[in-house]
Amino acid sequence: MSDHQQAHRSRRRVLCGLGATVVASAFGTSATAATVRTRQDGTDDTDGLNGDADTAGRYADIYEEVIDDVVLVTVGGPEDEGPEGMGSGFVLEDDYVVTNNHVVGDASEVELQFRDEQWTTAEVVGTDAHSDIAVLDPEEVPDAVDGLSFVEETPTIGQEVLALGNPLGFDASITQGIVSGVDRSLPSPTGFSIPAAIQTDASLNPGNSGGPLVTLEGEVVGIVFAGASQTIGFAISAQLADRVVPELIETGEYTHPYMGVGVLPVDPVLADANDLEEARGVLVTEIVPGGPADGVLEAADGGTVTGDTVIPTGGDVIVAIEDEPIPNQDALSASLALETSPGDSIDLEVIRDGERETVDLELEERPAVDGP
Incomplete structure (x- = not known):
């Protein structure tokens, strides 16, 4: 492993440890422990802040099912200054990796790190600035990776979704929310809008870009694009991605x-x-x-x-x-x-x-x- 890769690995471990400390000090219990609240009638409610134990169990199951397919994407930079860019991505069933175009920029190669800490180099095989999608071809994929697939139908407003990725560099993270809106138009640096986008209230931060927004069945409803605030985030729809990605794999570009x-x-x-x-x-x-x-x-x-x-x-x-x-x-x-x-x-x-x-x-x- 190169010194550059060792530096990334060390940083991720520090961030992961820091994240665990922050969570423990903020809540004082494990993520699956029930939280006692007092109802208006004076009795205790032990269902937990985000639903009952069955709901928490579903989130945990989907996390374990999906997280091996989620990667950290880094774009190389001077070793003493760290990477030029960092974001998330996810593996498809054909072993190609999808991320945002704005994550990879003009790079022809990027470095990927999987949940098991394995690093691999990936070639950028296609990019589309209009839809902000890029496709990568990794040299290796761990055995634990199964690959994700896009949903075929537009999600329902109010449907629960989970966002997975590396917010602020904290690896293998998950947040929960709902589909808050569909068919949104997002601003694009190309001057044309990104249409048919998904709006969600799942917490999204820098580093989430390019990661998957998934259903409770583990299918991808969108590619995380941006978070506008604590309660509004956006993802490029699976329907648009399912048109763009095959063309990027085949020809390296997409015509709109x-x-x-x-x-x-x-x-x-x-x-x-x-x-x-x-x-x-x-x-x-x-x-x-x-x-x-x-x-x-x-x-x-x-x-x-x-x-x-x-x-x-x-x-x-x-x-x-x-x-x-x-x-x-x-x-x-x-x-x-x-x-x-x-x-x-x-x-x-x-x-x-x-x-x-x-x-x-x-x-x-x-x-x-x-x-x-």
């Missing part, structure tokens, strides 16, 4: 569909200004010259002043794609990302000059952008 429009959600004020019957859909406010929508869709060409705000008027309002309703901008992004590919011709139902009509638009490949 592109309409070439700018849009605004139709709220009550915009609906009133445009004499629309209901506040649903998205108004086309901009069309990229020479793009797929040029000559097919019509952009807003007027405006009306409400207070100190100019409300755009005219232009097409997109209300459906292939007969599927598009109530807002997030739904438009999710539909394009999960249901279409460059080269597809799609039927758009639009409201134009107060009348509904259908137009045909051929999607193109999203243009390259300057950015991470």
Whole structure:
């Protein structure tokens, strides 16, 4: 083992010991011990803060089932300064490792450490900045690793989930929460949003990025992307990842569909200004010259002043794609990302000059952008 790897191992052991000390001093009991609380009627409630013993047992079972598939990802840096980047990842059933693109950056190789402290080098075989996903090919995988799989269906809001990874460098950690929302759009440094994202209240911190968000059946509902606060975190959806990852393995890149429009959600004020019957859909406010929508869709060409705000008027309002309703901008992004590919011709139902009509638009490949 190299000095660089020994340094990482030593640091992880120190952090792990520190974490155990913090937990013991904060709670004074083991993680599975029942906590006594007093009900309003004066009797004791010994079910525990996070549910009864059966629930705690399920969490422990899933942890043991999944944690061997979760890895620490480090990007090399000067030995005296530590790694340039650190995050989490997880092994798929075909032994490839998935993580965030922002974790690996421009690296061509990274170092992985498994739960059993084994280190291995992994080649970066594909990255996609638009979805913030990267795929790694490790030189070795321990025998204990089985690999995880993505769920096929969108999770239910309120469904319990567990986040596993290495927050703040504390290895092999787990937090619990629920799915707080679906079909969120996340900001991306490329200028395009990451669609169809999962929102959760599971605690996420730096170092969790790239780790799995799993169901109580041990299936991956999302790739942890970011934590916005103590109660709001986000993950790239399994549905998007399941489209992107195979292409990254096969070709090293992924091509996203592109309409070439700018849009605004139709709220009550915009609906009133445009004499629309209901506040649903998205108004086309901009069309990229020479793009797929040029000559097919019509952009807003007027405006009306409400207070100190100019409300755009005219232009097409997109209300459906292939007969599927598009109530807002997030739904438009999710539909394009999960249901279409460059080269597809799609039927758009639009409201134009107060009348509904259908137009045909051929999607193109999203243009390259300057950015991470």
